[in-house]
Amino acid sequence: MKKPLDTIDIEFEVSEQKKNSTYVSGAAKDMTIGGRDSGNVFIFCLNDDLRRSIAAQVAERLGRKCVVVNRSDGNPMIEKVIAEDNQIVSLPRAAAKSEKTRRILQDNGKVICILSDFLSLLRATDGSEDAREQISIMLNRFEPSFLEAAHHVVRSDQSEEEILQDTLLKISI
Numbered sequence: 665m666k667k668p669l670d671t672i673d674i675e676f677e678v679s680e681q682k683k684n685s686t687y688v689s690g691a692a693k694d695m696t697i698g699g700r701d702s703g704n705v706f707i708f709c710l711n712d713d714l715r716r717s718i719a720a721q722v723a724e725r726l727g728r729k730c731v732v733v734n735r736s737d738g739n740p741m742i743e744k745v746i747a748e749d750n751q752i753v754s755l756p757r758a759a760a761k762s763e764k765t766r767r768i769l770q771d772n773g774k775v776i777c778i779l780s781d782f783l784s785l786l787r788a789t790d791g792s793e794d795a796r797e798q799i800s801i802m803l804n805r806f807e808p809s810f811l812e813a814a815h816h817v818v819r820s821d822q823s824e825e826e827i828l829q830d831t832l833l834k835i836s837i
Contacts, residue, residue, distance in 0.1 A: 702746075702749045702750070702772050702773050703728070703749050703750035703751075703773070704745075704746070704748070704749060704750070704751050704752075704753060704772055704773025704774070705722065705728075705751070705752045705753065705773055705774050705775075705776060705835055706753045706755055706769045706773050706774070706775045706776065706813075707719045707722075707752065707753065707754050707755065707776045707777075707778065707831075708755055708757060708759070708760050708775070708776070708777045708778070708810045708813065708814070709757075709777070709778035709779075709780060709820065710757060710780040710785060710802055710803070710806060710807075711778070711780050711784070711785065711788065711820065712756075712757075714778060714780075714820060714824070714827070715754050715755075715778060716732055716754050717824065718778060718824070718827055718828055718831055719732065719752050719753070719754035720752075720754075721828050722752045722828065722831055722832060722835070723751075723752035725828075725832060726752065726832075726835075728750050728751055728752050729748075729750065729751045729752070730751070730752050730753075730754070731745055731748075731751050731752070731753045731754070732753075732754045733745060733753060733754065733755050733756060733759065734756060735756040735758055737756075739765070742755075742759060742765060742768070742769075746768060746769070746772040746773070751773075753773075755769075757802075757806045757810075758806075760806060760809035760810050760812075760813045761806070761809050763812075766809065766812055766813040769813060770813065770815065774815050774816065774834075774835060775813045775814050775815050775816075776814065776815070776816050776817075776818060776831055776834055776835070777810040777811065777813065777814035777816070777817050777818070778817075778818045778819075778820050778827060778831070779807065779810070779811075779817050779818065779819055779820060780803075780820045781819070781820060781821045782799060782800075782803065783821070784820050784821055785799045785802075785803075786799060815834075816834035816835075816837065817834075818830045818831050818834060
């Protein structure tokens with residue numbers, strides 16, 4: 665006959681004030697990656713229409729509020745957004761450029777980056793040489809910041825439904 669194992673509580677003293685370890689199971693673990701248990705999800709993508717669309721669909725599926733932050737809103741809007749909980753937030757690409765903002769977002773929710781590939785972005789343009797150059801500039805300027813900010817990356821070279829499903833999966837990890 666098997667004897668059930670007793671659970672063991674081990675307590676560790678952490679010398680760094682903001683460091684801690686949390687072991688949880690089930691749905692409770694879903695938001696702990698973002699620092700505090702806010703339920704916020706921040707979404708970056710070079711394709712603004714795709715970013716807004718996925719954010720709206722994720723919010724609808726999860727029954728959360730969708731917030732779209734525009735470039736003109738600036739840092740005051742980001743500070744306002746992170747103070748709230750259980751939101752799906754569509755962020756402009758420039759928000760990822762600041763290291764301070766990236767850290768604030770990471771500490772207050774999950775950050776998802778929908779990585780756009782060159783060909784997907786090119787298909788959304790006239791395909792001219794100027795468009796190719798602008799896409800290259802955008803990729804080089806913003807993708808490194810997106811990757812530094814992201815807890816999870818979703819590829820954009822899929823159908824929108826696949827991107828949505830992949831995003832929902834990454835939120836639950």
